[in-house]
Amino acid sequence: MPTIGTEQSAPDGGEAAGAASGRVAPPAVRELAADGVYTALGTSRRGLPAAQARAGLERYGSNELPPAGRRAVWWLLGAQFTDLFAIVLIVASGITFLAYWLEEPRDVGTLQLALAILGVVVLNAAIGFAQEYSAERTAQALGAMVPRTCRVLRGGERLELPARELVPGDVVVLEAGDAVPADCRVVEAHELAVNNAPLTGESNAVGRTADPMAAGPPLEAHNCVFMGTDVVAGSGRAVVFATGAATEFGRIYRLAAAAPRQKTPLQLQVASMARRVAGAALAIGALMFAVRLPTGESAVTLFVFALGVMVALVPEGLPATLSVSLAIGVRRMARRHALIKQLLAVEALGSTTVVCTDKTGTLTQAEMTVTQVWAGGAPHPVSGVGYEPNGEVADGAPVRELLRVAGLCCNARLVPPTGPRERRRVLGDTTEGALLVVAEKAGMNLGAEEAAAPRVTEFPFDSDRKLMTTVHRTGVGYQACVKGAPGELLARCTDREWDGRRALLTRADREAVVAAGDALASQGLRVLGIARRELDGPRPAQEEAESALTLLGLVGMLDPPRPEVTDAVAACRRAGIRVVMVTGDHPLTGEAVARRVGIVRRPDPVVVTGARLDAMDEEALDALLAESSELLLCRVSPEHKMRVVTAFQRHGEVVAVTGDGANDAPALKHADIGVAMGASGTDVAREAASMVLLDDSFASIATAVRLGRAVYQNIRKFLVYLFSHNIGELIPILAATFAGFPLVPISAVQILAIDLGSDVLPALALGAEPPEPDVMDRSPRSRHERLLSAAVVGRILFLGGIQAACVSAVFFWHIGSAGIPFDDFTEDTLAYQEAVTMVQAGIVLSQFFNALAVRSDRQSILRVGLLSNPALLAAGGFGVALMAAISYLPPLQAVFNTAPLAASDWAVLGGLGTLPLLADEARKAWLRRRAARPKGGPR
Incomplete structure (x- = not known):
C-alpha cells in the first residue's frame, strides 16, 4: 500500500510498519480533494477527538526525532588510554611493577620508574580528556528543529x-x-506560502494550495508542508500524515546518521606513526x-635496561602536546569566527584540496537586493545592498x-532590528522584501x-500563472497591481x-522588453515584470484583473555576493x-554568482x-570530476551532494563541505571536514558539521x-623537536652497550624527566608559532603524505645525530x-x-637551541627573530632551571641518581648545545642559496 506523500511502499509491508514509523498508509493524500483527505486520514474538519489522539500517540509515538548520539564521559576518558603510545607505556609500567616484586633485593628505582611511566600515561589522558570534553560539549540541537x-x-x-x-x-x-510541526496535507490555504530552504536549499517562498495534485516527488507537492520549514505568508489548515522520524526531515536525519564520520588525515598519520615508532x-x-x-646479568636487570631503551624512543609527551597544540588552533580559529567542534578538524582544514560550497548565505549575503530597474527603454541602476535603505535609484x-x-503588490514586511548587533530582516518572501x-x-x-490605496482583494502567486495580483481602492476607483514572470506578464499587457506617458504596446516595444529582460537575466538577476490595470469594482474575476494590463517596466535583483569572498x-x-x-x-543564478566571486573564470564552465x-x-561521475576544473552543480538533492563528496574522496581528495540546511547534513557528516553556518544555518546542519562559521562567510573558511596549515607545520616542528632528542637519548645507551660499559648513560627516569619536564612546554610553544608568510602559496599536501616524511626524518x-655525538x-x-676500569663502576660511583648528569643536562641544553632551530624550515632564526616567541624562551628557561634543580637539590639527586655540576661543566655543555642551531643555520643558508640559483646555471 503506498505511503502518503511518497507513493512508496511501507518498509516490511502493511500498516504495522507505518504505525511504528509515525506515518499512516492510506492512498496518497496529495491526489485527494480536501474532503477525501479527512476521510483517508480518519479525521474530520473538527480534528481528532481527544481519545483518538491519545490512542494515536500510543500507536505512532511522539512527534520528535531520536536524540543525537553523544559519547559518554566515561567513554571519552577511556578513549584516552587506547592510543598506541599509551598502551605501550601501560604495558611497560605493568611489567616494571612486576619486575619490582620479583627483584631480590627490591630496587626502589624500579618502583620509581613504574610509577613515573604510569604518571605519564595519566597526565596525557587528563590533558587529552580535557580538550576532547570541551570540544564535545554542544547542545542537543536536532530537537530544537521541531x-x-x-x-x-x-x-x-x-488548542x-x-x-x-x-x-x-x-x-x-x-x-x-x-x-511547521510535522508533514501535513494542506486542506485550506489563504495566500499560504512556506520557505522550504531547510529541506531543499532554496530560500524562495513557495505558495501552497489545497487542490489535489498528481503523483510526483514529495517535496514538489504544493499541497503539502513539511516539518522543519517555516510559514512565511498567509494562513491555512493542514492534516498531519507523518510525524517524527517518518517525516521528510526525519528521512534526511536517518541519512545523516547512517553516514560514517571520516577519519582526518592527521588521525591516519598519527596512527601510522605510532605503530612504526612503537614497533621500532x-x-x-x-x-x-x-x-x-650473555653478560650474565639478571633477567630483571636486563629488562629494566631494555625498558630504558624503549622509553628513550617513545615520545611520551606527544599525545598531550598534540592535543594542546590543536586546542591552540581551535582558539585562534574561534577569534576568526570559526568554531571547531572536533580538535582534529583543525588540521584537516590545512590539508583540504576541494571545497564544495553552497551559494546562499555563504558566498552571498542571503539578502535579495534590487540592482536594476528598467523602464521606458532605459536602465536605472540601484546602489546599496541588503535590507537597509542605504543607496539610491539613479534618476x-x-x-x-x-x-x-x-510595493503595493507585496505581503512581506520589513522588521526593524531588536538589538545593536542585528540588522533589518524580512518577514515573508525575500523577493518582496527587496521591492520594499x-x-x-x-x-x-x-x-x-x-493608506491611500488600501487592499481589498488578492490573487496569490502560483507556479502555473507565475503572477501575483492585488486590488486596491483608490480615490477615483479601483486598481489592480500585478507582478510576475516577465514573459507571462508581457503576454497580458496591451x-x-x-x-x-501611456501608449499602445507595439511589437517593437515588446521586443525591447524581451531584450531588456534577457540582458538582466544574463547578469544572473532574478527579473520581475510590473504592471497595473484600472478596474470598475472591488471584486473582479482573476482573468479580468490580470488582462489588458499596462506595463510599467522590469525589476532585476540578486542576492549580492559577500564583498570579502572574492579575495578568499x-x-x-x-x-x-x-x-x-x-x-x-x-x-x-549559480553561474552568475560563481563568476562574480571568481569560482568561474572560463567562458565555458561545466x-x-x-x-x-x-x-x-x-x-562517468569520476571522469566528470577529474576533467572539469571549473564545475557548478545546481538543482542538487542531499543524496547528490553526498555522492559527489564520496566521488571526490575516491580520487584521494580531502573534501570540505559547507551547508546550512537540514538537507546538507548527510554531506557535512560524510565530508573530511563539514562546515556549517552559525548565523543562518539550521541546528541539524551544525550538529552534523565539524566546524561552524559564526559569520557564515566563505572568507572565514x-x-x-591558513590556520589549519599552520597547525600542521607546527606539528611537524615539534615532531622534529621531540624525536631529535630521542636519538640523543638512544645513541649514548647503544654506545655504552657496544663499548661494554655495564651501566646506562641515562636512566629511564631521567628520560621521562626530559620528555615531560623539559620538552612538553617548548613543544607547546612551537605549536603556537604563527603561520609562515607563504603558507597559502603552497599546494595542499597529499592525503597519503606521511607525517614523518623523508624530509622530516x-x-x-x-x-x-649532532646531539647524540655531543652527549656521547x-x-x-x-x-x-675518572681513571676507573669499566667493571668497577657502580650506580653510587x-x-x-x-x-x-652531564648527559641529561647536555640533552636539555641542546634541545633549547634545537627549539630555536626548528621554528622555520628555511628562514634564518635572525630573520624570524630570536625574541619573537617569548613563550618558547620561557619554556626553555624552565627546562634548564628544572635540570639545575635535579643536579643540585638532594631530594631530586636521590630520585635521579645525579650529582652537582661545576661551572666549567655547564660552559662545555652550553658550547656543545649551540652546535645543532649553528649546523641547522648552515643547512638553511645552503637551501636558500640553492633555491635562489637560476635554473640551468652553474652548480
Whole structure:
C-alpha cells in the first residue's frame, strides 16, 4: 500500500510498519480533494477527538526525532588510554611493577620508574580528556528543529499543544511566522506560502494550495508542508500524515546518521606513526636485551635496561602536546569566527584540496537586493545592498509609479532590528522584501501609499500563472497591481506607461522588453515584470484583473555576493584548493554568482544539474570530476551532494563541505571536514558539521585553511623537536652497550624527566608559532603524505645525530677521566653520577637551541627573530632551571641518581648545545642559496 506523500511502499509491508514509523498508509493524500483527505486520514474538519489522539500517540509515538548520539564521559576518558603510545607505556609500567616484586633485593628505582611511566600515561589522558570534553560539549540541537508548541483542532476546539503530541490525523492551524510541526496535507490555504530552504536549499517562498495534485516527488507537492520549514505568508489548515522520524526531515536525519564520520588525515598519520615508532621501540629494546643477555646479568636487570631503551624512543609527551597544540588552533580559529567542534578538524582544514560550497548565505549575503530597474527603454541602476535603505535609484522620478505598484503588490514586511548587533530582516518572501527596500531608496513612503490605496482583494502567486495580483481602492476607483514572470506578464499587457506617458504596446516595444529582460537575466538577476490595470469594482474575476494590463517596466535583483569572498576564493586558488559550487538554485543564478566571486573564470564552465547526475554512473561521475576544473552543480538533492563528496574522496581528495540546511547534513557528516553556518544555518546542519562559521562567510573558511596549515607545520616542528632528542637519548645507551660499559648513560627516569619536564612546554610553544608568510602559496599536501616524511626524518637524524655525538662524547670523556676500569663502576660511583648528569643536562641544553632551530624550515632564526616567541624562551628557561634543580637539590639527586655540576661543566655543555642551531643555520643558508640559483646555471 503506498505511503502518503511518497507513493512508496511501507518498509516490511502493511500498516504495522507505518504505525511504528509515525506515518499512516492510506492512498496518497496529495491526489485527494480536501474532503477525501479527512476521510483517508480518519479525521474530520473538527480534528481528532481527544481519545483518538491519545490512542494515536500510543500507536505512532511522539512527534520528535531520536536524540543525537553523544559519547559518554566515561567513554571519552577511556578513549584516552587506547592510543598506541599509551598502551605501550601501560604495558611497560605493568611489567616494571612486576619486575619490582620479583627483584631480590627490591630496587626502589624500579618502583620509581613504574610509577613515573604510569604518571605519564595519566597526565596525557587528563590533558587529552580535557580538550576532547570541551570540544564535545554542544547542545542537543536536532530537537530544537521541531517547534515546541503548535495550534491544533481537537474535537472542534482550538488548542495550543506541545508539538511532540501531534499524531497523524491532527488538524494543524498555520499562520505566517509559524514553524511547521510535522508533514501535513494542506486542506485550506489563504495566500499560504512556506520557505522550504531547510529541506531543499532554496530560500524562495513557495505558495501552497489545497487542490489535489498528481503523483510526483514529495517535496514538489504544493499541497503539502513539511516539518522543519517555516510559514512565511498567509494562513491555512493542514492534516498531519507523518510525524517524527517518518517525516521528510526525519528521512534526511536517518541519512545523516547512517553516514560514517571520516577519519582526518592527521588521525591516519598519527596512527601510522605510532605503530612504526612503537614497533621500532619494542624491536630495539628486545635487541638490547638479547645483546646483553650473555653478560650474565639478571633477567630483571636486563629488562629494566631494555625498558630504558624503549622509553628513550617513545615520545611520551606527544599525545598531550598534540592535543594542546590543536586546542591552540581551535582558539585562534574561534577569534576568526570559526568554531571547531572536533580538535582534529583543525588540521584537516590545512590539508583540504576541494571545497564544495553552497551559494546562499555563504558566498552571498542571503539578502535579495534590487540592482536594476528598467523602464521606458532605459536602465536605472540601484546602489546599496541588503535590507537597509542605504543607496539610491539613479534618476528615480520616471520609475516611482513602477515602484509604488510593486510595493503595493507585496505581503512581506520589513522588521526593524531588536538589538545593536542585528540588522533589518524580512518577514515573508525575500523577493518582496527587496521591492520594499528599493521603494524606500527612491524616497517613497509605502505606509502612506498603502493608506491611500488600501487592499481589498488578492490573487496569490502560483507556479502555473507565475503572477501575483492585488486590488486596491483608490480615490477615483479601483486598481489592480500585478507582478510576475516577465514573459507571462508581457503576454497580458496591451499598452505601456513610460515616463508618465501611456501608449499602445507595439511589437517593437515588446521586443525591447524581451531584450531588456534577457540582458538582466544574463547578469544572473532574478527579473520581475510590473504592471497595473484600472478596474470598475472591488471584486473582479482573476482573468479580468490580470488582462489588458499596462506595463510599467522590469525589476532585476540578486542576492549580492559577500564583498570579502572574492579575495578568499583567490586565496584558495593560490593555495591549490579547488572550489566547487553545489547549490539547489537555478544554473543561471549559480553561474552568475560563481563568476562574480571568481569560482568561474572560463567562458565555458561545466554546469551539471541533479537530473544529469542521476543519469551518470560512477565511472562517468569520476571522469566528470577529474576533467572539469571549473564545475557548478545546481538543482542538487542531499543524496547528490553526498555522492559527489564520496566521488571526490575516491580520487584521494580531502573534501570540505559547507551547508546550512537540514538537507546538507548527510554531506557535512560524510565530508573530511563539514562546515556549517552559525548565523543562518539550521541546528541539524551544525550538529552534523565539524566546524561552524559564526559569520557564515566563505572568507572565514580561507582563513581557517591558513590556520589549519599552520597547525600542521607546527606539528611537524615539534615532531622534529621531540624525536631529535630521542636519538640523543638512544645513541649514548647503544654506545655504552657496544663499548661494554655495564651501566646506562641515562636512566629511564631521567628520560621521562626530559620528555615531560623539559620538552612538553617548548613543544607547546612551537605549536603556537604563527603561520609562515607563504603558507597559502603552497599546494595542499597529499592525503597519503606521511607525517614523518623523508624530509622530516632527515632533519630529525641531522639534529639528533649532532646531539647524540655531543652527549656521547661528554659521557665517555668524563668516565675516562675518572681513571676507573669499566667493571668497577657502580650506580653510587660519583664519576658515574656526574657523567649521567652531564648527559641529561647536555640533552636539555641542546634541545633549547634545537627549539630555536626548528621554528622555520628555511628562514634564518635572525630573520624570524630570536625574541619573537617569548613563550618558547620561557619554556626553555624552565627546562634548564628544572635540570639545575635535579643536579643540585638532594631530594631530586636521590630520585635521579645525579650529582652537582661545576661551572666549567655547564660552559662545555652550553658550547656543545649551540652546535645543532649553528649546523641547522648552515643547512638553511645552503637551501636558500640553492633555491635562489637560476635554473640551468652553474652548480
